[in-house]
Every structure is written in C-alpha cells, then in structure tokens.
Amino acid sequence: MPLLDDDRLFDAEPKARGVARALYAGVRNLPIVSPHGHTDPRWYAENQNFPDPARLLIVPDHYVFRMLFSQGVRLEELGVPTTDGAAVETDPRVIWRRFAENYYLFRGTPTRMWFDHTLSTLFGIDELLSPNNADAIYDRIADQLTRDEFRPRALFERFNIEVISTTDGALDDLKWHQMIRDSGWRGRVVPAYRPDAVVDPDFEGFSKNLDRLAEISGADTGTWQGYLDAHRQRRAFFKSFGATSSDHGHPSAETANLPPGEAAALFDHVRTEKADSRQRAQFRGQMLTEMAKMSVDDGLVLQIHPGAWRNHSPSMLARFGRDKGFDIPTRTDYVAALKPLLDAVGTNPDLTVILFTLDETVYSRELAPLAGVYPALRLGPPWWFHDSPEGMRRFREMATETAGFYNTVGFNDDTRAFPSIPARHDVARRVDCTFLARLVTEHRLGEDEAHEVAHDLAYGLAKRAYKL
Template sequence: MAALLDDDRLFPLDSAARDLARALYETVRDLPIVSPHGHTDPRWFAENAAFPDPAQLIVVPDHYIFRMLVSQGVSLDALGVPRADGSVEQTDGRAIWRLFAENYHLFRGTPTRLWLDHTFENLFGMEVRLSAGTADLYYDHIAECLATEAYLPRALFERFKLEVIATTEGALDPLKWHRQIKDSGWNGRVITTYRPDAVVDPEFEGFAANLVQLAALTGCDTSDWSGYLEAHRRRRAYFRDHGATATDHGHPTADTANLSPSEAAALHARVAKGGANAADANLFRAQMLTEMAKMSVEDGMVMQIHAGSWRNHSGSVFASHGRDKGFDIPRRTSYVDALKPMLDVVGMEPGLTVILFTLDETVYSRELAPLAGVYPCLRLGPPWWFFDSVEGMKRFRAAATETAGFYNTVGFNDDTRAFPSIPARHDVARRVDCGYLAEQVRAGLLVEEEAAELAHDLAYRLAKAAYRL
C-alpha cells in the first residue's frame, strides 16, 4: 500500500468483485489517455515554459478548491484569486499554500481530495498527507520539481501518455498557440474545439461587438442572418484546420428551436444589434443549436451540448471577482421537450453525433437514456462537473445503462483546466468503470470476456470513436 493512496481504492468492497475489478483495471490502467474535451491552455504546450509556483499551479486556478474554502469562510482574496479589475490581494504563493493546507481536511469525501492525493503521490512523490504541518514540505518540494525539465508541459504531456488532448476556444480565438504547436514540430496532438457561445448567446458580455469581430475575421456580413451563418461555417472550417473534430455549446438550458428561415432572420435582426430581451435571447440560442446541428451534418463535426448551469449565481462575487469563481450552480433541466425541435430536423441523420451533458442527474434515467436509446444521433456524455466523481459515475451507470446500454455512451471526459489532475481523473473513471463491470459479472449480467472488452471500450475506444479522433 502506498503512502497516500490505497492500491485498491474505488473497487467494490466484496472481495470476489474486488479481485475481478482489479484484474480488469490492470488491463486498462496503462492505456493512453484520450482527452476529447477539456480546458487546458494551449499556450502551455506552445511555449513549454515552466509552471509557476505550487499555489499558482494547483490552488488559484481550481474552482473546485477555492469554492470549498470559500464555503467555510476563506475569502477569494486570501487565496490570491484575481479580482474583476485584475488586482490580486495575495501574491505570496507560500501563504496561499499554507491556507489551503491547513484546510485540507475540508476535502474529505470529495473527488478533489482523490485527484490531489493522486497528483501529490504520483507526480510529486509525496508520502505524507497534506496538512498545516506538512504545508512547507509540500511547497518546497513541488516548487523544486516545477523548476526541472521533467515538469515542463510537454514532458508532462508525454508522461501522462496523452494520445490526444482537445482544448476549447471561443469562435473569435485566432488559435495562435495551436498553430505554434503545429509549427514547432513537437508531435504531441493538441487540438482545438469550436465553442461559439460568445457569438451565439445574445446575453454574453459584448455580444454585438463580438459579431462585429466575427465579421472582421471571416469577411462575412454578420448583421445579416445568412452572412452570420456563413461566418460560422468559415470559423468551423478554420477550427477544423487546427485539429478540431467537435463543437461545444454551454447553454443555460437545452432549449432548441426550429424557426422558418424568415422567422430566424427576423430574430437575428432583433438580437444582432445587442440588448435582446430574455425571450429573444433564449430563442436565438435555441435556434442556433439547431443551426449548429445542421452544420455538423454538413461538415461532420461532433456536437457537444453542456446545458443547465446558472453561471455567476452570486451577484456580489460576480461584481468583485468576475466569472468562473465557483458560483456556477446547476439547475433543473429538461431535454425531452427542449431537444424536440432539433431532433425533428436532424434526429435521424446517420452521420450526426450530438453528445449530451447534464447537471441534473434526474434526467439520466427519465430523459437522456430513453432519448439516446433510440435516436441514432444522440450519445450520452460522461457525468459532468459536480458529478465527475465516484458516486456520480456510479449513479450514471446505474441509471443510464439499462436503457441506453454502454454503446450509446462515449467514455470519459476530464473536462479540466487543472492539467496535473488529468491522469488522476482518468484513473478514477477507469477504476469506477472496472468496479461497475466486475459487479455486473458477479451479478450474472455479463461474462468476463464481455467485461474485459467493455473495460477497454470505456477507457479508450469509445472516446476515440465518438469524437472521431
């Protein structure tokens, strides 16, 4: 047994199931990692510069970490999280790290604890648990590591056995880091993903200006509905040229619409100049999901829908510190009615793949599995965000498999910008899936050879196939 990690962690408690889970896991633990959706920064791989201090690497950018600390009274400022105006109250990495370390017990029972301990042990070789008493030991050791060649981004990419990683960029992004990676001759595969929220959502900050910028980038008249659509087509092509095989859409709901061309054009005219009302904004986002799906039928890009987050729930924190500060809260989300307009248009298209994600676990068995279990274009993304967790994964398999089977799911997404946590996250998914399969065998629902094939599918093959990688 290791210092921080139990070798048999996350496997079933029953010893026969545990033995089988361990055996299945051995066959997949060292498979390459396919990371088809996430938020790492392509600049890391382009410049290959050393990561800054331990706090800047691990604490400051990780909303899972700072939200928990905030919930117990620690301030974002004390953690060095930048304010909306760009100022930073605490710049002393060691002070931030100590504050984190003395509150490390708060993470008991959370996936963050699992990811961190995995990182501490496997990446940095730590053998004692993080605490107030070991804070400096950790800080000094990690800082020392980060200064070495072996911890540069490309070295870690290779150490992590990343076969491919997809980053996520806005439609207006010039993709210069991706070009630089390509031009560098390094053979790590870092691809982009087309995420057009800022030019699709009339409620996005600066939407009207964004359309102007989109026009400038594409040479299309984005104040005109068909020019606007053509601009998307060109940007999608540009992203495909930088490796993209997928698009991604982060919407507050899963609403879709199927307006007539003239209705759509009129709606576009109302929202394009900015200041859309809420109903028009929602309808435009809804219509654009259908438009994006139709373009995916044309150009073969896989479409991802991440629906149901109420972003920036706290008005005061949004004012002081801006977006992505841990105050994004899930909402009840509907899919059966919401997706119907889009599905009526493209639902039976043989070449289309639409991958659905949710923050409302009640829809797994009631809506998503029944939909994905019949519509050929639909696939189920893995448990997302708060549900990228041991229990979250178990609930997903238990709720979705009986109706959608395994083959309407798409393997694992780490969906993270915490680069060092990527191996830990995939490891959790592989362990939990092997445990699930082992229990299925022990319950007489699968035989061992099937479980072995499925373990490989879930760890590796389905992600490649679904994302066309």
C-alpha cells in the same frame, strides 16, 4: 502507510474486488484520450516551467477555491485575480499554507482524491498534506517544477496523453495552436469550437462580438445568412487545426427550428439588441439546431453542456469575473427541449450530438431513452459536480439499462487543472471496472465481455465518438 491504496474504489466483497482488479489491470495503462477540457494551449506552445505549487494547483482551480470560500476564506487570500487589479495575496507559500490548513475540508470529496493522487504519483509524496508538513511538501514540489521533466510537454508525454482538446472561443485566433504546429512537437493538441460569445445574446459584449466576428471572417454579420456564413468559415478554420467538435454551454437544452424568414427576423431583433428574454432564449435554441445542421455538413461533433446558472453571484462576477465557482446546477428538460433539433436531424446516423447534464434526475427518465433510440445522440459522462465516484456509479446504474454502454462516450476530464488529468481518468477507470465486476459476479455479463467493455469505456468510445 501509502497515501493511495491499490484497491481504492473497488468493491469490498472479495469476489467482485478480484474481478475489478483484473479488469483494471487491463486498462490502467491505456493512453489518455481527453476530448474535452479547458487546459491552456499556451502551456504546450511555450513549454515554460510552471511557476510554483500554488499557481499550478490552487489559484486556477475552482473546485479548490469554491470550497475554501464556502468556509470563509476570501478569494483574495488565495491569490485569485480581481477584475479591477485590486491587491490579492501574491506569496505562493502563504497561499499554500492557507490551503494546507484547510485541507481537511476536502475529506470525502473527489478533489481530495484527485489531489492525493497528484501528490503521490506526480511528485512522489506519500504523506497527507497538513499544516505540519506544508512547507516541506511545498519545497519538494517547487524544486521539481524547475526541472525539464516537469514542463508541460514532458508531463503530457509522461501522462501518456494521446490527444487533448482545448476549448477555444469562436473569436480566438488559435495562435497558440499555430505555435504548437510550427514547433514540430508531436504531441496532439486540438481546439474545440466554443461559440457562446457570438450565439448567446446575454453574453457580455454580444453586439461587439458579432462585429469582431465579421472582421475576422469577412462575412456580413448584419444579416442572417452572412452570420451563418461567418460560423461556417470559423468552423472550417478550427478544423484546419484539427478540431473535431464544437461545444455549447447554454442555460437550457432548448432548441428551435424556425422557417428561414422567421429565423432571419429573430436574428434582426437580437442583432439590434431589441429582443426580449423569450426571444433571446429562442435564438440560442435556433443556433443549436443551426450548429447541428452545420455538423451534418462539416462533421464536427456537437456537444451540449446545458443547465448551469452561470455566475449566480453578481457581486462575485463583478469582482472576479467568470468561472469562479459560482455556476450552479438547475433543473433541465431534454425531451421537449430537444425535439425541434431531433425532428430536423436526430435520425441522421452521420451526426453525433453529445448530451451532458447537471440534473441527474433526467438520466433514466429522459437522457437514456433519448440516446437509446435516436442515432444522432450519445450521452456524455458525469460532468462537473457529478465528476465523482458516486456520480459515475449513479450514471452507470441509471443509464446503462436503457442506453447500454455504446450510446455513451467513455470519459472526458473537462478540467483546467492539468496535473489532475491522470487522477480523473484513473477514478473513472476504477469506477467502471467496479461496475462491470458487479455485472460479472451477478452473472449478467461474461468476464471476457467485461474486459472488452472496460477497454471501450477507458479508450475506444471517446476516440470513436469524437472522431479522434
């Protein structure tokens, strides 16, 4: 029995399943547009073989190790590096065996679906991972990873990736992107401007980060106008490497639009580290509006990823650093929070602001009505914890009736796990085709129209929204 069923995620009802099959056949082989993700540009620049199955598929993937940690497996046992260099497991085969022993924990999760897809379609393995076959599967993957056709650039081409965007800090020198450019390789890898470290006063080292921003931009970040000029210069630098978007991971969607004098005074408080928690939040909100205004001028698409309580466990942050599975969703307001930004630029059809959420309760109440009327707004796909078949279905059901399909931006995979990119896009295409098939069988959409929408959801919307 194959590991993957051809009809996975399609409706069990025969007529709807038949329509979904036909729709999926028209989009399954479309190129992948990956406009927002966290793969490492160094992979494509150096094009070195990936080291081993564990360090490729387990150690860097917080979806994997957060589940295992919840069941008592220590991150040190999975080879996750510590901030102080303390000893962790370094034998990749031991890590792989530990993962295989606990693979049953992922039953019913999207991680299981992605991982099975990767094993089957990338490595040709059509048996379920278990303790009994862990070593044999490890050996098969390890052998393939030594081959040229499994280097990053070859996989990029094999995955049919048309373009991929990395996420790069405002202080990044983009040297890996420069190396990619200098190599002459034709794969399109572009950066995205992520300025959290220099717009969030709660970010570690914020004051020193502003000093560094001054050094690399030549602007005086001791003044409000100089600070804004520094951002403009960095955004232009990113655009010179093909960037089409900026990305902002704030605790909330709060925005502000203060008069220039008040904004400058607020910056002075923040710059001298005298701001209280309310002022720091207001500054983050002011900077979202400033970034939106800059986007009107330079054309970068503005992405807002709010609502995560980052690094919820201070002890795990201290021991392992950021992005180790302890970012937790929170309730998020959009209607009131975004009003200052929308009052300033929300009716501008030349601006694109893409909204994401970890709070599904706002889909039909807030996000769809906002995107359904403001020309500048688009809805990002289900993100992070909701990047799942169920999450995608809920999104379509709650957002489409008010925002339609064309106020959304298709799918982006938002992943650090490079081999999972085809799996994630395949899941999204199957779920969307299933949703469209239901509309067809309920006589709410013509099948010809459904084919057009399926193509747009899989490919066209992301290209247009992100100007790719």
